[in-house]
Amino acid sequence: MVTSSKHDDENKDPLKQAIWQDAALTEALKMLDTSTKIAAPTHIKANTHTNFWLWGSALAASIIMAVVGVATLSPEVSPTTATFIATQQFTATKATDITLSDGSEVALNTQTNLQFHENDKTRQAILSKGEAYFAVKRDEQRPFTIDTGNATVSVLGTAFNIDKTLSGTTIDVFHGKVAVTTRDNSQRVELVKGQRARVDAKQIIVTTFKTQQPDWQLGWLDLENVTINDAIFQLNRYTDKPLVLSNVDADLRVSGRFKTADVLGAASLIAQLNQLEVNQFDDSIVLSATQ
DSSP states (O other): OOOOOHHHHHHHHHHHHHHHOOOOHHHHHHHHHHHHHHHTTTOOOOOOOOHHHHHHHHHHHHHHHHHHHHHHHOOOOOOOOOEEEEEEEEEEEOEEEEEEEOOEEEESSEEEEEEEESSOOOOOOOOOEEEEEEEOOOOOSSSSEOOOEEEEEEEEEEEEEEEEEESSSEEEEEEEEEEEEEEEETTEEEEEEEEEEEEESSOOEEEOOSSSSOGGTTTTEEEEEHHHHHHHHGGGGGSSSSSESSOTTTOOOOEEEETTOOOHHHHHHHHHHTTEEEEEEOOOOOEOOOO
């Protein structure tokens, strides 16, 4: 015959076992039970084991209710996520005017790559190659940024030109104000109308200019103390017959203002200023050192 007791039933209950196995809780219940016995009439005999269970159950129930109450009063807050609006990608093999999805107007120079993404919080463009003139639609709630690799340009609404043709970045501001930051955030400058910033890996050099429109839109290429290789690279953006160097010192520097519609004339002027020879062939224009 199998017998059972109330104590055995209690030991099988996980909650009861947890209460009895908690030393701190057991000690607190003993103290509470002692004070109860002192206050109770002498003809009532308190059952210590039963009181422990009653008080422990009440305490456990109180803790559970408190946790449920906190969960009810403090609902989980999920982070606010941005709402996608549009993504655009442009590759210009010739000068092209485009309109971004936010209404901003952009004039792309030849051989330019531009990506644009906007959501309800930000507008972000990446100019990975080439040159572009931006007329940004003002939106104070969504700043407009352009990443060129070695610089970040931040604006609210303005007109400016960015040249990322070579390794550095040149920013010309025609209206409003922009902030320019180096890639490593070591330097930041604010530019206003008529100011130009040249940015390399860790430095920003600010100068001024006077034109009312980007030179490339007017048909001009301004070169300021660039290598001969960079000068040829720039000019080759505007011709189907490429310029080629032959035995020319790579350290030669070039400065000047050249017509983009007359690359042969630009090559002839560079040759004249640097004692080089120009030879035109069916498939190329060759600049070479004089014999």
